[in-house]
Amino acid sequence: MVGREVSESCVDSMIIEMVSSYCDRFCSAKPELAARRIEAIGYQVGLQLSERYTMERPRFSDHLEAIKFICKDFWSELFKKQIDNLKTNHRGTFVLQDNRFRWLTRMSIDPSETNANTSDDPSVATTESKSAQSASMHLYFPCGIIRGALTNLGIPCAVSADMSNLPACSFVVRIKA
């Protein structure tokens, strides 16, 4: 297949715009709906990419292998780096941590807001949570990608993410029993 490349900012700005149009234009009223759509978009991408990148490799006979694949090959294909840390409770929950998640490197939350939430002013507090929410919107896409990839590898699961300390980001994968 084509080994072509495009400028990173193409992808970035596309994702930024995709998120903002779904949050502000299509489903402005319903954030959870917007989230669902964004996640769905990621899902398809993940689905396709995983099929694509697993082409030359043997199939996975168990979950851990698949997850590892996501952490290593898959992640490097996408971000030119691997997941930095993988934890699991051996009961179907995995935590993938990327210490410097590319799509968050340039994200900085309004400082005034962050110190606003220390001061207990409800109004600013809400604005703060609002910006945090809009920030989290950007994580539904990668979550969708991971879910799509794993589902395609025969592992139905739920994926959530946490970005409490930027630009690090950790994705929690819960495999459906």
Add this chain to the structure above:
Amino acid sequence: MQFFGGSDISPSPPVATGSGSNGHMMYVFNRNGICLLYREWNRPLRTLSSQQDHKLMFGLLFSLKSFTAKMDPTSVDKGNLGVPQLPGQGCSFHSFRTNTFKLSFMESPSGIKIILVTNPKTGDLRESLKYIYNLYVEYVVKNPLYSPGTPIKCELFNTSLDQYVKNLA
């Protein structure tokens, strides 16, 4: 004149000759004259309301530009004085110096104006402005949470800016 570009995407900051912070303040305006950012490091005297201050600054640049364009001996196409121009059209100035301060100015064709007020002894800052423009692109424009045309509230930008300006000649 033209604006000069660093040869790197994020150019290594031009070496800071001399030392000590002599940056006074900085403005960033967009093409609609909205002040996206006002940053000040050392401004002993503040006489005007910030809003007034921004307006004056923009007005100064605006008229100065049209004057310079008008005065330009080389070019033929001159609108009448005060007739607005396209950014980058005709000639423009990049800095002026008074006995108390130096104002360095750059404008991108997209109408982003970066104004850096420093002490009068500072040298040519065009590279630095260009660099700051790059910072702006990297940390503001590409910040997913930043919506174009709104005042800049980006930690990353501010911090990197501060520490860049701090050791500026």
Add this chain to the structure above:
Amino acid sequence: MASTACFIIVSRNDIPIYEAEVGSAVKKEEAAHQHQFILHAALDIVQDLAWTTSAMFLKAVDRFNDLVVSVYVTAGHTRLMLLHDSRNEDGIKSFFQEVHELYIKILLNPLYLPGSRITSSHFDTKVRALARKYL
């Protein structure tokens, strides 16, 4: 070339998303149906087998009378199934591999809904060509 060969692609949801009789033998509808019944039945076995090995090419997993079912399972558990009476395993393997590539191209089409029928005529011709080449 195999006298009988029936090739289908079965999606993860057990939907056949592509079917082709690629045998050299003259096609009889009855037979064609029977072929599909056999392949459908073989899914049970494939299902169990798939998780036991990591190989994509599962070789011959099932047979009925003199017809053999060879299967190739992609990472996404899309199953390429071939019902055939030839014993040319290598040919079949390479057939599967190349079809897999074609399939991925299809899958990467954003407007193709994974798990829905493959309607691309281009794909069809390619597959038949491969069948002629390898089977």
Add this chain to the structure above:
Amino acid sequence: MEPDVSIESGCMIRVAVLPIGPIPQSKLRDYVSILVRHNKVELSAISSFYTEDQKSPFANQPWDTGSLRFKFNVGWSPLSPWEDFQSNRKILAVIGICDCPSSPDLDVVGEQFAVACKGYTSSLVQRCFAFCPGEDQLEDGGKKGNNLVLFPPADQQTQEFHLLTMMQDIAASLLMEFEKWVLRAESAGTILKTPLDSQTSLSSEEVIKAKKRRLGRAQKTIGDYCLLAGSPVDANAHYSTAIELARLTGDFFWYAGALEGSVCALLIDRMGEKDPVLEDEVKYRYNSVILHYRKAFMQDNAQRVSTLGFELEATLKLARFLCRAEHAKEVVELLMTAADGAKSLIDASDRLILYVEIARLFGTLGYQRKAAFFSRQVAQLYLQQDDCWAAISAMQVLAMTTKAYRVQSRATSSKSLSSSNENGLSHADIGKMQPQSVVSLFESQWSTLQMVVLREILLSSVRAGDPLAAWSAAARLLRSYYPLITPAGQSGLASALINSAERLPSGTRCADPALPFVRLHSFPLHPLQMDIVKRNPGREEWWLGSAPSGPFIYTPFSKGETIDSSKQEFVWIVGEPVQVLVELANPCGFDLMVESIYLSVHSGNFDAFPIHVSLPPNSAKVIPLSGMPTSVGPVTIPGCIVHCFGVITEHLFRDVDNLLLGAAQGLVLSDPFRSCGSPTLRNISVPNISVVPPLPLLVSHVVGGDGAAILYEGEIRDVCISLANAGSVPIEQAHISISGKNQDSVISIADETLQSSLPLKPGAEVTLPVTIRAWQLGLVDPDNAGGKSASGNVGRLSRDGSSPMMVIHYAGPSCESGDTTTSSSTVPPGRRLVVPLHVCVLHGLSFVKARLLSMEIPAHVSETLPKFVHKENSSTEEFAGSKTDCLVKIDPYRGSWGLRLLELELSNPTDVTFDISVSVQLESPKNDDNPTLIDRDAADFGYPKTRIDRDYSARVLIPLEHFKLPVLDGSYFMKDSQADDASNSKSSISEKNLKAELNASIKNLISRIKVKWQSGRNSAGELNIKDATQAALQSSVMDILLPDPLTFGFKLSKNDMGPKTQIDSPNESNSQVNYIACKGSISAHDMTPMEVLVRNNTKEKIQMNLSITCRDVAGENCIEGNKATVLWAGVLSGINLEVPPLGDIKHCFSLYFLVPGEYTLVAAALIDDADDILRARARTDSPDEPIFCRGPPFHVRVIGTA
């Protein structure tokens, strides 16, 4: 081969169970069922019946743990040729079953039983069980032989017990028989024959071989009996010797047999244990069993008989033994080999059995699809032999496969169906369902297989004579796969449907719908006349503040999420018929006759009205389905009940929605509606419909036809609208409002008549007149130009929205109107009636232009000041004329008639004539500081009518003097200043509202001028000239509205020069109205005393310098200007006066004329230090320019001789 064989079956004593005499099926089933429970009898239990007359050969029989097992073959079972090879194939006992009530004569029974037993040569024990014998039977039953056993009627338990003991008895005697047999065999040996070695002529060495082998075979058989006798250990011993011998003699077949026996013995011995070692052992041995059977097959020529059956049976036995998930792989392998064997089986029934067994085993392994596959093979075998029974079994077998192939009938798969629907519904916006989850809705669309299976089901059920099954199969086939079926095939299916329907009782229901496809199209709006409005009891205008609960508006354009809003609250009313639009599609190639279709309502409070529809090939139709709510409560409409192809089915909207969804995603074969060329709708979900108790229903009609009233512009007409309550509830409150375009054209509505007629009883009627003034037509409105195409216009106009609407909100009694606290749900909703007032406006009299004329006519000097007089019909022409003293209006202080006239030019494009009448309405002045004006009380000035013929135009004059304001006042001056020059602005705000005031005063001026017209007898109206007039007046409004600061009047003073005080007191002037002795002439050559009266109209004192000029006049225009030909002039000037505010002063002087003739007197004043007001009024702004104020001219006629 035999069905249902397992490894253990080696130890089962085969018992034939035969019905003796006539027995009702049901009873036989009961008897058998209680019998077969006893398929295992403990050895320990039979000791009582067992008598050891000689040493038992079963040395180590486990009397405490062991047991005998029975295998009951109900009905005639054929003798197997292999009995000698496997003793468990022998029928070792026969049990007759007889139902005494139905066969009274026990002797006969006995004989019949005896006969029956004849067939079973190998049977060692026979018993005949006779159930529920009568009394007499009981007693004579006693003396019968002991193999007739009577079970006297008793309760369940005793029967059970009785039967058990009988079985134990049988078991015991069998055991003893076995012993006998074994002993005999051991002593004398036995002759064992199998089809393999039943050659008649034995060649010598074969005979030898046979001799050698006999021993081993004997041992094997004894082993079998040991097994049957429940003594595995003994069996084992015998088997091992047998195996040894068989191996030596190369007797593979018997070797395998013995081996089998040994495994069986092993299992019986280790009953219940499940250790892997055992399993491996079994596996190992059985594999060799299979191997040897095959060998036996090899070496023996298989033409006549083959041992394949045994090989396969062995394989199946092993498979059944291993049949658990963990052994799946091996089992599959075994079953596949077994399946391979099938084609070399000679006997078709063997193949049948084989496939059945394989299918079963796959089934137990959980391989449903495999099971289905082989079941289908079985079905096909059945179908090959075409008799009814085979067909029935084929049908049953296929029915089992439907699940695996996902072609279940709804009847069976209602559960899974509902679940899938859950899936469909859980997404509120199914349109937005994520494709991935959509796919799951349409799992395994394996159409090829599904069609084949359905066809086979159809075929078999037709043969089996099960019309309903046939119908349902055909229906599923047609509905799901029509795109893949040729038109011919489609109509074939259609006829199949009809044929099978003919065999069904009418009114049969089937769970599987056939055609057509039915989808919800829309809920049509309530006709505007029936709108239902939620009532919010809180407020007076109850219809406000609550969105109308109906109509449910369906918008195809609703984007994205708004689809949720389609789930609306929707109100129906008991007893008022409603409609729902559904769309039917017939994508097939034949004409589809839907005998009847109607809404299926599960909530049971709705009468649906069935209708008949016929759909041509490949067509879709939108049809209204109507019905009537019968009782209060929610209504749910999941779909339609369709009576088509002679069977009644329910078609759920949801299914079609899912189908369409799938089609949109390309997961379903095709979209039936699109293929019929009907557009794609977004699938709408049924709203929550609630039925409310009856409401009043107001219906309206326009008295004298509902057609549009045809009016000329500005025409005023009363329209009578009669309202009737067609509902069953009185209307208690009603409120009328006007909406729509041209609202203001409705002048009045007789609301009170409606209010007074409330409550309006059902059936009652009330008529209320509505007054309409036809609006102006837009000038660019060609198509209503002229009345020519009036009739044509009616339709058009009433269609287009230009007519205003009368909206009536009304409601019945609110159950408890007293407390508004009750939630609005308890208050029955109100309704809204919208009555469009259709008016078709024609171009009428059209207004061309208006302009302002002004003129001044000198007054005549007389003793009195000229009075304000007005005559009724004083016509406009008279103005210019002679009768100077009866003028329209005159300002007593001004003394002459500065006239300002508004001239309107009208034209009449229509083909009728118009009569114009102008009227000016006067108001009584408000300000009291000018009493003299009081006598100008409010009155209408009428002017004579002007008639305008068709296609002519005419001018109408309207005097404006009446509008002059009494006082020149600061406020007005302000206005003037605005009017004059709004340019300079110091305070823009006050500027604005002053302009506003000014405009207001102009407006009120204009509003008092009315131009009415009349045409023919009954059409009259008013011309809308406001804008035009305003335009005309705007410029010079100041002159019209404002008086001069000073007004001058001359009069001849009486001879007594006493100053006439307060000449202008009201009563005075009134009195003076009576005697007008206007000898308006003076004679030459004598001194004429006169007085000039100067009036100050401002609120400031005015200093001035008055001067009076007297000239003679020649010709009209002499007052000034160069054309004036002045012969003589005298000036009296330099009179300094001061006039108090709003006051007036007199100044006397005398005139002496020498020459008679016409003279003119003009007074003028130079105002000293005029204030701003005056300056503004004088339209000057330079502060030092002198303000000069000139009075109007007065005429003086001087008579006498020169």
Add this chain to the structure above:
Amino acid sequence: MAPLAPRTGDAVFANVERVNAELFTLTYGAIVRQLLTDLEEVEEVNKQLDQMGYNIGIRLIDEFLAKSNVSRCVDFKETADVIAKVGLKMFLGVTASVTNWDVDGTSCSLVLEDNPLVDFVELPDTCQGLYYCNILSGVIRGALEMVSMKTEVTWVRDMLRGDDAYELRLKLLKQVPEEYPYKDDE
């Protein structure tokens, strides 16, 4: 101090951070697919894609200017060339050719032989009338507007619709000088 010449597209592309084009292609594809599902009407999808493109253009322009030393976008001809040779190259790694100038030089065509947006894409019948790459026109429109050129960008040819190339028509409507945003009398 001598002005640096604007850099060539290749030079810039060599310098920018790059990512695997498949991620880009598939992401875009997924967005289009989702829009088709959500908005249903193809026309609407075209509109939204253009809108999204516009917003992206507004952001991208500054990065473009910063990284290529393009200093003035006053002449439309120059600018069109810069887009074709530098802009597209820098972001998508492809270049376009500028053709079909009209007489007064206010409209021209950008012709792309190849375009990473459409790798693997095949338009199914259900998407007739879809301008798959419509986002691109939006981007260009948005970017040009930021350098004071109001333009109209439309698709003339589209390989997905069976044409032999991708052709965008650029039409310069007007050049808007920047206004002095403040009122005098305040």
